[in-house]
Amino acid sequence: MELPARRRSRSWPEALRFGLPPLIAVLLLAPVAVLFQHAHPTGDDRVSVQRERDGAEYLRPLGKLAVALVDAQSAAVAGRPVSGEPLKEAVAEMAVVDTRLGGDLLARERWAGLRAKIDALPDRATGKAASTMAAYSEAADLLLGLYRKVREASGLARDSVADTYYLQDGAAEELPEALVYVGRFSDLAMIAPAQNTTDHERTIADLGAYRAAAVSSASDLIDDLLAAETEKVSLSGGVLGEIDAFQRAMETLGAVTFATRAKPSPAATAKPTSNGRGDKSDGADPVGGGSSAATSLVVDVTRISAARAAAQNAAVKLNTAILGELDARLSARVDDLDGERRLVLGVAALAVALAVAAVWVALPRRARRRRRAAGPDANPPSSSTALRPATPSTLPNGRGGYAQARYPTLDEDSSPTHWSRTNAAR
Numbered sequence: 001m002e003l004p005a006r007r008r009s010r011s012w013p014e015a016l017r018f019g020l021p022p023l024i025a026v027l028l029l030a031p032v033a034v035l036f037q038h039a040h041p042t043g044d045d046r047v048s049v050q051r052e053r054d055g056a057e058y059l060r061p062l063g064k065l066a067v068a069l070v071d072a073q074s075a076a077v078a079g080r081p082v083s084g085e086p087l088k089e090a091v092a093e094m095a096v097v098d099t100r101l102g103g104d105l106l107a108r109e110r111w112a113g114l115r116a117k118i119d120a121l122p123d124r125a126t127g128k129a130a131s132t133m134a135a136y137s138e139a140a141d142l143l144l145g146l147y148r149k150v151r152e153a154s155g156l157a158r159d160s161v162a163d164t165y166y167l168q169d170g171a172a173e174e175l176p177e178a179l180v181y182v183g184r185f186s187d188l189a190m191i192a193p194a195q196n197t198t199d200h201e202r203t204i205a206d207l208g209a210y211r212a213a214a215v216s217s218a219s220d221l222i223d224d225l226l227a228a229e230t231e232k233v234s235l236s237g238g239v240l241g242e243i244d245a246f247q248r249a250m251e252t253l254g255a256v257t258f259a260t261r262a263k264p265s266p267a268a269t270a271k272p273t274s275n276g277r278g279d280k281s282d283g284a285d286p287v288g289g290g291s292s293a294a295t296s297l298v299v300d301v302t303r304i305s306a307a308r309a310a311a312q313n314a315a316v317k318l319n320t321a322i323l324g325e326l327d328a329r330l331s332a333r334v335d336d337l338d339g340e341r342r343l344v345l346g347v348a349a350l351a352v353a354l355a356v357a358a359v360w361v362a363l364p365r366r367a368r369r370r371r372r373a374a375g376p377d378a379n380p381p382s383s384s385t386a387l388r389p390a391t392p393s394t395l396p397n398g399r400g401g402y403a404q405a406r407y408p409t410l411d412e413d414s415s416p417t418h419w420s421r422t423n424a425a426r
Helices: 012-018 020-039 043-077 084-102 108-119 129-154 162-194 197-228 237-255 301-374 383-387 421-425
Strands: 258-262 295-299
Touching: 043 084, 043 129, 043 162, 043 301, 084 108, 108 129, 129 162, 162 197, 162 237, 162 295, 162 301, 197 237, 197 258, 197 295, 197 301, 237 301
Parallel strands: none
Antiparallel strands: 258 295
């Protein structure tokens, strides 16, 4: 019994050619997989930037509400009837935006508390102006709290890109704080001259604190905007113009002085002193002087009101311009992420297609090489071989053997021209 012939082993160049297409596929897919892992922007990246855009959209009507609330406070503290239309319109616009975005930004509960507080505000000063101002101040504090909540929940406060971080910090923190403190400073200066003598020292301290907070917020706002203007990205001309107007108004407020002055007494007479000269009776009394004397607070209300109006008008335009810049840059980041994702997916799809094509082309060649390596016995019989009749030597004789093949005899009348090839061999 013959043993099957041992298959000839391939040399290493032939084996390398035999596995070359799969190797090419691996070499194509491996770097693409690394690229896909490191360069492919995940869905979370886009969701995060889109959430920041939602936060910036929420801030637009919130800025209008801040201006309307400060104006209503000024009217109520001064004893004028509050024009409810601007405040109602701002509240209605906020309600629409909160219905759409408040749930995702976790701001719905805070907005509900602020709205309830606004609805309960007095239309004008009832009793003391100080109590009315305190009620509006509570509403303003809730407003600033809502600003902080939106910044945190939307991710604006944690933005890692410098220009967008500084823009959101200016629009959502420094600018509203400056508006609120400028309003408090102006309103307190308006009612200060009518206060009792015993309240003057406290009023001066409050005026100094409000002005310092307003100037500090304005300074931080300007620093944020200048930091957002990088070498690659410049602020629009409208933003720069409003920055100048706002800065001039805040400088005017910072230069305003206020002091107490002693009220002249009808019974006051000049008494000679030990040196024979009369004492001073010009009525001036330094701040912190004797609290027993009747004093009046001297404040340049007209100058403060004009500076407050200029600062507020510039702040309204500045708020719109900053939020427009912020949304434009966030939108550009979303487009960049989408472009990077399409590019990486396209490269990955092309590499996969090339790898599949290489393997697909290699499969028939591999099958042919296997058939040739197996030898001729492994080849299946062709159709011509299957239909060929058995040779005479293999014809059985019915008795367990093989009979001699019989060929037809050649007739004498047969013509040699009709002989077949078999007869000729015979």
